[in-house]
Amino acid sequence: MVKRPTVQVKIVDADGLFYSWRWEHDLAAIQNIMVPAETVVPALSALAGALPTPLPGESVERALERSLGGPLTDRDREVELAAALARALVPYQLAMELNGVLEQGLRPHVRLQPSLSTGQVPWEALRVDEGERFVTNADVSVLPAATVRNAPERRVSTWDPEGPVVAVLDPSVPGATAALGSVLGPVGPGSPLAALVERLGDRLAPPSDGSAFRRGDLNRDAIEPLLEGAGRFLYVGHVTIADHGLDARLHLSCGPATTGRAALVRGHRPLTAADIVLGHRPGDAAGWRMPNRVALIACESGGEVRFAEPVGLVAAAVHAGAQYVTATRWTLPTDAGLRRFAPGATPETAVLPEAVAAVDEAHDRPDPVAALNDWQRRKAERWEAEGRLEDAPVVWGAFATTHG
Numbered sequence: 001m002v003k004r005p006t007v008q009v010k011i012v013d014a015d016g017l018f019y020s021w022r023w024e025h026d027l028a029a030i031q032n033i034m035v036p037a038e039t040v041v042p043a044l045s046a047l048a049g050a051l052p053t054p055l056p057g058e059s060v061e062r063a064l065e066r067s068l069g070g071p072l073t074d075r076d077r078e079v080e081l082a083a084a085l086a087r088a089l090v091p092y093q094l095a096m097e098l099n100g101v102l103e104q105g106l107r108p109h110v111r112l113q114p115s116l117s118t119g120q121v122p123w124e125a126l127r128v129d130e131g132e133r134f135v136t137n138a139d140v141s142v143l144p145a146a147t148v149r150n151a152p153e154r155r156v157s158t159w160d161p162e163g164p165v166v167a168v169l170d171p172s173v174p175g176a177t178a179a180l181g182s183v184l185g186p187v188g189p190g191s192p193l194a195a196l197v198e199r200l201g202d203r204l205a206p207p208s209d210g211s212a213f214r215r216g217d218l219n220r221d222a223i224e225p226l227l228e229g230a231g232r233f234l235y236v237g238h239v240t241i242a243d244h245g246l247d248a249r250l251h252l253s254c255g256p257a258t259t260g261r262a263a264l265v266r267g268h269r270p271l272t273a274a275d276i277v278l279g280h281r282p283g284d285a286a287g288w289r290m291p292n293r294v295a296l297i298a299c300e301s302g303g304e305v306r307f308a309e310p311v312g313l314v315a316a317a318v319h320a321g322a323q324y325v326t327a328t329r330w331t332l333p334t335d336a337g338l339r340r341f342a343p344g345a346t347p348e349t350a351v352l353p354e355a356v357a358a359v360d361e362a363h364d365r366p367d368p369v370a371a372l373n374d375w376q377r378r379k380a381e382r383w384e385a386e387g388r389l390e391d392a393p394v395v396w397g398a399f400a401t402t403h404g
Contacts, residue, residue, distance in 0.1 A: 004106070004107075004108075004109055005023060005024075005025065005101045005106055005108045005109070006023065006024040006025075006108065006109040006110075006111060007021050007022070007023050007024070007094075007097070007098075007108060007109070007110055007111065008021060008022055008023075008024065008111045008113070008143055009021040009094065009110060009111065009112045009113065009143075010113040010143070011112070011113065011114050011115040011118050012115050013115040013116055013117050014034065015034075015036070015037055016034055016035045016036040016037040016038075016039065016040055017034070017035045017040050017089075017115065017117070017118065018032070018033075018034050018035075019031075019032065019033045019034075019035065019091050019094070020032045021094055023097075031093060031094070031097075033091045033093060033094075035088070035089075035091065039088050040088045040089060040117075042084075042088070043081075043084045043085050043087075043088035043089065044088075044117055044118070044121075046071075046081055046084065047081065047085060047120065047121065048120075049066075049070070050067060050070045050071045050072050050081060051067055051072070051120060051330045051331070052064050052066075052067035052068065052072075052330055052331040052332075052333055052394065053120065053300065053330040053331045054331070060179070060331065063331065064331075064333060064337050064340075064341050065341045067333075067394065068333060068337065068338060068341040068342040068343075068394065069341065069342070069343060072392055072393055072394035072397070073342050073343065073344075073389055073392045073394055074343075075383060075384070075387035078383075078392070078393065079127060079384075082125055082126055082127035082133070082393075083127040085121065085126050085127075086126040086127055086128045086134070089118065089121060089126065090126065090128065090134075095128070098110070098137075098138060102137055107137065107138060107139065108137075108138045108139070109138070109139045109140075109141065109369070110123075110134075110138050110139070110140050110141075111141050111142070111143040111403060112140065112141070112142060112143060113142070113143040113144075113145065114142070114305050116305065116306055116307070116308065116310075119303070119305030119306040119310075119329065120305075120306065120329045120330050121329075122329065122393060122397035122398070123140050123400075124140050124373060124376045124380075124397065124400075125376075125380065125393045125396075125397040131384055133377070133380045135373050135376050135377045135380060136377055136380070139369050139370050139373045140369075140373060140400075141369045141400070141401050141402065141403040142302070142305075142314075142400050142401065142402040142403070143402075143403070144314070144315060144318050144402050144404045145310060145315070148311070148315045148318050148319055148404070149318060149404040151319055154318070154319055154321070155321055156292070156321055156322075156323050156404070157289070157290060157291050157292040157321035157322065157323070158292065159231065159292040159293070159323070160231040160292075161231065161364065162203070162231065163203070163229070163230055163231025163232070163291070164203050164204075164205035164226065164229065164230045164231060165200050165203045165204060165205060165230065165231060165232045165233075165234055166205050166206075166223055166226045166227055166230045166232070166233045166234070166291070167197075167200065167204055167205070167212060167234045168215075168218045168223065168233075168234070168235045168236070168237060168252065169184070169193070169197075169212050169213045169214075169215075169234070169236050169237075170182055170183050170184040170213050170214055170236055170237055171214070171215055171216070171218045171237050171251070171252055171253045172214050172215065172216040172253055173237075173238070173251045173252070173253065173268050174216075174253065174254070174255045174256075174267045174268040175265075175266040175267025175268050176251075176266070176268070177266065180238050180251055182214060183236065183237060183238065183298070183334050183352070184213060184236065184334075184335075184352065184353070184356075185334070185335060185336060187211070187213050187353075191350075191353050192353040192354050192356070192357040193213070193353045193356060193357065195357065196356065196357050196360050197212045200360075203231070205226050205230060206218075206222065206223075206226060215253065216253045217253060218252055218253045219252050219253045219254040219255065219258055220252055220254055220258055220260065220271050220275070220280055221258065223252070224280075224288055227288065227289060227290055227291055228289040230291040231291055231292065231293070232291055232292070232293040232294070232295070232363050232364075233290060233291055233293070233294045233295065233317075233322075234295045234297075234359075234360055234363070235250065235294075235295065235296050235297065235298065236297045236298070236356055237250070237251055237252075237297075237298050238250075238251040238298055238299065239251070239296065239298035239299055239300060239301040239303075239313065240270070240299075241300050241303050241304075241312075244307060244309065245273060245304035245307045245309060245310060245311045245312035245315070246272065246273045246274040246277070246311055246312065246316075247262070247272050247273070247274065248272065248273045248301075248303070248304060248312040248313045249262060249270035249271065249272050250270065250271045250272075250296070250298070250313060251268070251270050251271075252270075252271055253268075254268050254269045254270070254271060255267065255268060255269070256268070256269065258280070259280055259281055259282055260272065260275045260280040261274045261275050261278070261280065262275075273304075273311065273312045273313045273315070273316040274316075275288075276288045276290070276313070276316040276317065276319075276320055277316045277319055277320070287319070287320055288320050289320055289321055290317045290320035290321045290322045291321070291322065292321070292322060292323045292324065293322065293323070293324045293325075293363040293368060294317045294322040294324070294325045294326070295325075295326045295327075295359045295360065295363055296313055296314070296317075296325065296326070296327045296328075297326075297327075297328065297332070297355070297356055297359060298327075298328065298332065299328065299330075299331040299332050300328060300329070300330060300331055300332075301313055301314070301327035301328050302314050302325075302327030302328055302329055302400060302402070303328075303329070303330075305329075313327070314327050314402050318402060318404040322404065323403070323404055324363065324368045324369070324401055324402070324403055324404075325401065325402045325404075326359050326362070326363065326368065326372060326399060326400070326401045326402075327399075327400065327402070328398040328399055328400075329397075329398050329399075329400055330398050332352070332395065332398055333351075333352075333394060333395065334352060335349060335350050335351060335352050335353075338351060338389065342389055342392075344389050345389055349389060349390065350390075351389075351390055351392075351395045352395065354390075355395050355396060355399070358372065358375040359372060359399065362374075362375065362401075368401055369401045369403055372399060372401055375396070376396050376397075376399070379391050379393070379396040380393070380396075
């Protein structure tokens with residue numbers, strides 16, 4: 001008896017989209033279908049116009065203004081967009097197979113390997129029926145490329161639910177301009193973020209005598225040895241994407257004395273995906289060792305899927321031993337950005353702390369994919385029912401967990 005039916009869905013860009021899928025209990029039975037460009041392009045173009053990721057030639061500020069005044073913060077318009085995406089992107093035959101599983105009283109797990117053009121699709125949020133999103137009846141994760149998950153040198157780290165949690169929470173970046181300033185802002189005692197730190201307690205690594213936020217001592221040389229023996233890695237901060245995935249950059253408290261493969265940027269040296277894969281010290285390659293669970297809560301931390309060669313921070317973490325990596329598909333608005341640009345926002349509007357806490361709690365569960373999807377399903381239900389900005393998919397729809 002199949003207790004958890006799991007389907008692998010791979011999408012390739014062709015003249016339109018080429019889909020192939022197979023159920024893991026019957027790997028030899030492969031289904032294929034081509035969806036023409038005229039079906040998918042209008043929906044994908046509408047999505048690109050709704051996302052806070054800057055369009056070509058657009059500034060970050062202008063992208064936030066466009067997006068936060070658009071469909072992803074307006075329930076009626078968002079429902080139309082999510083339904084259009086579902087009609088265009090979910091093949092009828094696959095939908096029928098998923099419905100067949102649901103009729104057996106089972107909840108399927110859909111492991112998606114998106115193409116370049118579909119890399120930012122919020123699959124969990126697709127509106128597949130009246131009041132129902134994809135995540136209502138299915139768990140959804142990202143399937144890493146076979147060359148990454150099956151690399152002969154890859155060793156998946158053992159999951160230790162009581163292990164240390166290396167937490168880099170809104171680190172202070174040396175020489176940072178406003179673009180690399182605080183993403184969380186002041187953390188008050190009643191914030192979900194304060195509760196997160198309290199919940200972790202003695203598991204928090206490295207320990208802090210003061211605040212766990214905005215630390216200036218969390219550089220690569222400090223955290224790399226901690227990660228090897230940790231249960232989890234939780235990063236909340238800045239990621240920037242360069243011309244190729246291996247140059248995707250994590251911004252820590254790394255000053256000019258640190259070594260690595262990126263040039264100095266205003267007094268600090270970003271940590272690249274290549275540093276994780278090959279090591280950041282001079283000499284022979286010596287890649288990092290990542291714990292079983294990794295969360296990268298930052299703008300486009302999972303943006304590598306939009307490169308022709310999808311090897312970035314997520315793939316680097318998987319290659320280095322992570323089994324689950326939660327990252328974001330698009331530029332993640334801060335609460336300050338929401339308060340400034342989103343209609344209906346108030347000085348008290350706060351969305352990001354809840355999201356950080358949800359990801360953190362999901363990574364402590366036996367199944368991080370199902371746990372994060374549970375949170376996304378609850379957010380979708382509240383969004384459909386009330387249309388509050390705090391429940392808008394502009395934030396919760398950005399998160400996806402790669403399961404390797």
